Amino acid sequence: MEHLRINKERLLDRIKTLSKVGRNDEGQLVRLALTDEDKAGRDLLKSWFESLGLIVQLDQFGNMFATWQTDENKDQKPLMIGSHIDSVIDAGIYDGVLGVLSGLEVVETLKENHFKSPRPITIVAFTNEEGVRFPPSMLGSLVYSGDLNIDKALDTIGMDGMRMGDELERIGYKGDNEPGFIKPEWYLELHIEQGPILEKENVQIGAVYNLQGNSRREIIFTGEANHAGSTPNYLRKDPMQAFAYFSSRLYNYINDNKLATVATIGSIQLEPNAATIIPSKVTFTLDMRSPEDEGFNEAQEFVRGLLKEIEAQGEIGVKATEFAIFEPVVFDEMLGDTITESARDLNLTVKRMISGAGHDAQMINRIAPSAMIFVPSKDGVSHNPLEYTSDEEIDDGANVLLKTSMNLLSKK
Ligand SMILES: [Zn+2]
Secondary structure (H helix, E strand, O other): OOOOOOOHHHHHHHHHHHHOOOEOOOOOEEOOOOOHHHHHHHHHHHHHHHHOOOEEEEEOOOOEEEEEOOOOOOOOOOEEEEEEOOOOEOOOOOOOHHHHHHHHHHHHHHHHOOOOOOOOEEEEEEOOOOOOOOOOOOHHHHHHOOOOOHHHHHOOEOOOOOEHHHHHHHOOOOOOEOOOOOOOOEEEEEEEOOOOHHHHHOOOEEEEEEEOEEEEEEEEEEOOOEEOOOOOHHHOOOHHHHHHHHHHHHHHHHHHOOOOOEEEOOOEEEEOOOOOEEOOEEEEEEEEEEOOOOOHHHHHHHHHHHHHHHHHOOOOEEEEEEEEEEOOEEOOHHHHHHHHHHHHHOOOOEEEEEEOOOOHHHHHOOOOOEEEEEEOOHHHOOOOOOOOOOHHHHHHHHHHHHHHHHHHHOOO
16 A cells, blocks of 8 residues: 555546536636536536445535445544535636545545545535635635525625526535535645746645735725915825825834734825825725734734724725735644655655635635645646646646545544
């Protein structure tokens, strides 16, 4: 069992076969959640699950599960491996699919080699990870983790005006099981990096220990335009002075607290934007990111408080739009270490990484220890037909997933 390897050709073949499902007339891959194309992809996946004799189950949100278990191990919590098979518009062929099909490949390899697993292994494909048709993204895993009420989620209206629950029933993938019905011992997700770091540094495997939190805002301060020469400063309603106060307080807060959170004001527009006129309006963006839990939420509160303080002074109008706030995720250290060791066992170079993008693993991490394995993305491109990871890199990633699974299963 020491040098067990996945069947590279079989895995690549399945990736290729699934990539033909959901092509439009222009040949673009468009497998949006709960469309006929998604159903066709699910049907194919289900046929692969069933041909291996796995127990296929659905939950009420259409998340798909396939479990390999024996009489001896069926009472143990499973190792769960997966990702998603829905896509964006004009997608690449690896995003999500790699995580699900390499999970299947791991199970098939262990099964055909008569591996005596002390636990069941469950492969999962979560509903609507991309969130293109039904925003927001990662909805299936969010519902599964219990952090979003399923009825509320099923009432989501898509960009085409359709209701999610109706579409789920229409394609025949609404199950009876409550979300969260299988609680795994661990969750693993193999994914393309979607960034340039592994390729640039010539490293084969990323062991993902954290997922970056981020928040994005547009803030508008409004005042009164007036002549730069004839209005005394103390009589002005100058939004630029408010901006100077806001930005200096914010930067001091971040620097003084030595936070892992970084703050960027990367875009600013003044109106009317003339050298001799006090501006009437300042519009700027604020982007904040952090790989660590600590301080991230406090920094968001600091910004909100500061904006309230400026507004309360009564001179300047304040309008702040919070576009997105994703909290940082810290994955399970033991799992990250097991991935690192497993890559080294296979003589692959490995790097401790932070994910810049969101993934199902961050939701499942709320109910079970989770971690991710990254493989290189050529030029860091994804969500695009140019998305590319070489056959060898896919083989490496899937073998690290296999090795990590075996190392975990031999722990207890
Ligand atoms: Zn993905």
